Amino acid sequence: MKTKADYLARAEAVIADYPKAALAYQVRDPRLLAMLESMATMLSLHSMEQDTAAMEPWTKARDVTVLADAAVKGVLPFGTPMRVSLSVQNITATAFPVLTGRRLLDQQGRIYVVTTGATVPANGTATIQAVQQAPTLITHTVSANQAFYRIEVPAPEIGYIAEVRVADSLGNAFTYTPEFTNIEIEQRVFHLESDENRTLAVVFGADAIGGYQPNVGEVLNVTAQVTEGDITLSEGSTFVFEYATTLAESGAKITLTAVTQPGAAPMDIATLREITSYPSLYDGSAVYNGNFDFLLRRNLSPFRFLAVWNEQREEEVRGPNVDHMNRLFIAALKDGVDTATLRAAIERVVYAADNSYRIRWVEVAESEIPVTVNLQVPDVYDSGAVQQQAREIILAQYGRDSAWAKRGSGRVLYRRVTSLLEDAIQACQADEADIQVVVQDDAVLLPETYRYVSETSLVVNVSVPS
Amino acid sequence: MAGNTLSTSEIADMVRHWLATPVNAYLGSGYGNDLKALLQQPMNSGLADGFLQKLVADVPVLAALPAGALNLYMEPVGKDQQRLIIDIAGTVVSVDSLGAIA
Numbered sequence: 001m002k003t004k005a006d007y008l009a010r011a012e013a014v015i016a017d018y019p020k021a022a023l024a025y026q027v028r029d030p031r032l033l034a035m036l037e038s039m040a041t042m043l044s045l046h047s048m049e050q051d052t053a054a055m056e057p058w059t060k061a062r063d064v065t066v067l068a069d070a071a072v073k074g075v076l077p078f079g080t081p082m083r084v085s086l087s088v089q090n091i092t093a094t095a096f097p098v099l100t101g102r103r104l105l106d107q108q109g110r111i112y113v114v115t116t117g118a119t120v121p122a123n124g125t126a127t128i129q130a131v132q133q134a135p136t137l138i139t140h141t142v143s144a145n146q147a148f149y150r151i152e153v154p155a156p157e158i159g160y161i162a163e164v165r166v167a168d169s170l171g172n173a174f175t176y177t178p179e180f181t182n183i184e185i186e187q188r189v190f191h192l193e194s195d196e197n198r199t200l201a202v203v204f205g206a207d208a209i210g211g212y213q214p215n216v217g218e219v220l221n222v223t224a225q226v227t228e229g230d231i232t233l234s235e236g237s238t239f240v241f242e243y244a245t246t247l248a249e250s251g252a253k254i255t256l257t258a259v260t261q262p263g264a265a266p267m268d269i270a271t272l273r274e275i276t277s278y279p280s281l282y283d284g285s286a287v288y289n290g291n292f293d294f295l296l297r298r299n300l301s302p303f304r305f306l307a308v309w310n311e312q313r314e315e316e317v318r319g320p321n322v323d324h325m326n327r328l329f330i331a332a333l334k335d336g337v338d339t340a341t342l343r344a345a346i347e348r349v350v351y352a353a354d355n356s357y358r359i360r361w362v363e364v365a366e367s368e369i370p371v372t373v374n375l376q377v378p379d380v381y382d383s384g385a386v387q388q389q390a391r392e393i394i395l396a397q398y399g400r401d402s403a404w405a406k407r408g409s410g411r412v413l414y415r416r417v418t419s420l421l422e423d424a425i426q427a428c429q430a431d432e433a434d435i436q437v438v439v440q441d442d443a444v445l446l447p448e449t450y451r452y453v454s455e456t457s458l459v460v461n462v463s464v465p466s
Numbered sequence: 467m468a469g470n471t472l473s474t475s476e477i478a479d480m481v482r483h484w485l486a487t488p489v490n491a492y493l494g495s496g497y498g499n500d501l502k503a504l505l506q507q508p509m510n511s512g513l514a515d516g517f518l519q520k521l522v523a524d525v526p527v528l529a530a531l532p533a534g535a536l537n538l539y540m541e542p543v544g545k546d547q548q549r550l551i552i553d554i555a556g557t558v559v560s561v562d563s564l565g566a567i568a
Contacts, residue, residue: 004494023472027472027526027527027530028525028526028527029476029480029525029527030480030483030484030487030497030524030525031479031480031483034483034487034492034495034497035492037492037494037495037497038492038493038494038495040494041493041494041495042493042494
């Protein structure tokens with residue numbers, strides 16, 4: 001990297017060719033120098049940027065690269081709406097129906113839409129299902145007749161887009177076909193794409209190639225379902241109808257009984273980094289073992305822990321059995337959702353991709369990895385600060401919330417710990433400093449163990465070199 | 467040789483450049499005046515020296531002038547205006563001459 005001083009030195013070397021400028025330079029005339037300095041600063045910033053770019057082929061150094069990579073691999077910035085099960089209590093002697101599509105509000109005024117309605121009997125209760133999302137409609141008039149016509153879907157002011165639907169002015173819906181796979185000419189389909197700014201766009205087909213190309217002046221309606229993603233509601237939270245027309249409805253008591261699917265914001269950079277570290281996959285379906293892992297992460301992220309393995313991996317650790325044929329072993333944990341709901345969601349995703357597999361659920365076993373780190377640092381450094389810093393670094397990399405632990409089946413590597421500590425702690429870069437890492441790990445790693453380094457299992461000793 | 471000497475008017479030009487440049491206006495340097503900081507301050511707060519120190523630091527050639535060659539005055543214009551005058555070895559640079567600094 002070239003610094004500002006490097007560029008100024010270059011300028012100084014040639015300034016003698018311009019006597020007037022040289023005089024101004026000599027007396028440090030700000031009329032000249034301020035400009036030269038600001039140019040040198042700009043060039044040094046650019047030089048820094050080029051250095052980062054040179055690293056990009058090996059590591060995704062910048063967040064924007066991760067976002068661009070995710071966009072290319074078709075990971076869309078969708079939020080997941082929260083799905084809830086509600087009980088409606090009727091305190092009057094008149095039964096009333098709660099129809100599908102009815103809107104409810106929670107205590108913060110967030111909009112829920114009923115997905116499964118019920119008739120609430122007089123003086124009785126009924127259970128309904130609702131989803132936390134609200135539609136926003138964009139009416140677009142096609143302005144040009146071009147192949148792969150795009151309509152940008154603006155980002156909502158609050159929350160995230162959870163679903164996009166497209167229909168023409170008569171209400172004929174277009175089918176969402178990711179990457180225009182298996183479509184015919186004139187088939188009414190659309191594809192969604194995003195970019196590194198997480199802008200979502202609807203893309204239509206091309207005449208004579210595939211899909212339907214909209215004509216100039218045609219009116220298209222794009223409906224985006226907007227959800228607020230990650231919401232925490234306590235059990236028994238009350239809901240109200242957005243509009244209550246009868247006395248029975250306005251007296252109804254609606255309370256939360258269960259969260260069937262917790263909401264989630266679009267994947268953050270850390271998760272995207274993880275997702276995009278898989279090689280490009282064919283249109284999101286799964287064939288091989290690793291594909292299923294990707295498939296589940298892509299559809300149901302974030303997981304607390306997820307491990308998916310096949311017959312071969314199972315027999316490596318627990319020996320052969322004919323029952324293992326065509327079986328997929330899954331161990332999964334997700335925050336804020338009960339096991340039955342999570343398993344049902346995973347089954348839905350796996351069977352949609354390949355229904356020839358049988359799933360065996362394996363309980364996740366949590367296990368703490370005992371790690372002892374012995375640091376020798378010169379006594380000019382504060383040993384307490386070094387110890388604390390080392391703990392934070394190791395827990396961030398290998399702790400319970402780290403991406404490493406959530407992925408499972410990884411070893412704590414001496415090299416990784418050593419280089420992390422050496423890079424981040426100044427005291428460990430001193431000449432006499434030394435790092436010794438002791439990991440007491442199981443010889444055989446079972447795929448379902450959620451292994452991490454915890455506050456109690458990590459010991460950091462700091463001593464002075466003798 | 468005329469090219470090797472700086473006239474007072476050149477130095478006055480540098481000061482004008484400095485006065486026309488708000489602080490931090492150039493990327494990566496703190497060059498420029500912070501005139502607005504003088505507003506709403508007591509008359510006797512002795513800010514003039516600090517203001518001139520910043521000028522001398524930003525325009526190093528002024529340091530070569532003899533002591534006392536650089537002076538700063540404020541004079542009231544009407545009821546709600548102050549005119550800032552910098553005197554460089556007898557050459558007066560007024561902020562007025564740069565047009566209005568709002």
